[in-house]
Amino acid sequence: MNLKELIEERYSVRAYLPQSVEREKIEYILECARLAPSASNNQPWKFYVVRDSAAMSKLYESYHREWFRTAPMAIVVCKDTSASWKRTASDGKDHSDIDAAIASEHICLAAASIGLGTCWICNFNPEMVSSILSLPAHIEPIAIFPIGYVDTTKGTSPIKRRKGIAEITEWI
Numbered sequence: 001m002n003l004k005e006l007i008e009e010r011y012s013v014r015a016y017l018p019q020s021v022e023r024e025k026i027e028y029i030l031e032c033a034r035l036a037p038s039a040s041n042n043q044p045w046k047f048y049v050v051r052d053s054a055a056m057s058k059l060y061e062s063y064h065r066e067w068f069r070t071a072p073m074a075i076v077v078c079k080d081t082s083a084s085w086k087r088t089a090s091d092g093k094d095h096s097d098i099d100a101a102i103a104s105e106h107i108c109l110a111a112a113s114i115g116l117g118t119c120w121i122c123n124f125n126p127e128m129v130s131s132i133l134s135l136p137a138h139i140e141p142i143a144i145f146p147i148g149y150v151d152t153t154k155g156t157s158p159i160k161r162r163k164g165i166a167e168i169t170e171w172i
Contacts, residue, residue, distance in 0.1 A: 100142045
């Protein structure tokens with residue numbers, strides 16, 4: 001399968017089997033995320049792999065959706081503002097959100113490439129997640145990715161609705 005086919009096939013999974021994910025698969029996903037590009041190659045990210053059932057129970061409380069509770073594990077992607085590149089030529093923009101988002105998409109695509117489902121969760125309680133993970137002030141959670149084997153008995157992949165190229169592209 002080529003990259004475009006993988007992207008077309010991947011979707012936000014909201015039903016997981018209770019089966020645990022093998023450590024070597026998690027390590028593969030983390031390696032793919034580690035290889036993501038970042039501004040000035042600063043790599044201002046930190047990945048928290050949550051597999052412990054007690055820790056997952058706490059994490060479930062940060063985002064109240066019943067489907068989230070079906071995920072056997074999660075990776076929390078955080079940005080490290082102390083390590084990020086800031087644009088100095090003009091406005092001082094911190095690129096840590098962008099860099100962490102690039103690594104996050106690598107997580108999604110890597111998981112899909114080995115038969116696992118993921119879903120971007122951004123509407124969580126960041127203070128709660130920071131507390132659960134005992135994060136220092138310069139480490140900030142940006143997204144939670146439940147990861148697991150897809151429970152196909154709960155439905156199929158949704159039809160993706162995307163704008164056409166002409167709607168989103170300007171040629172200059």
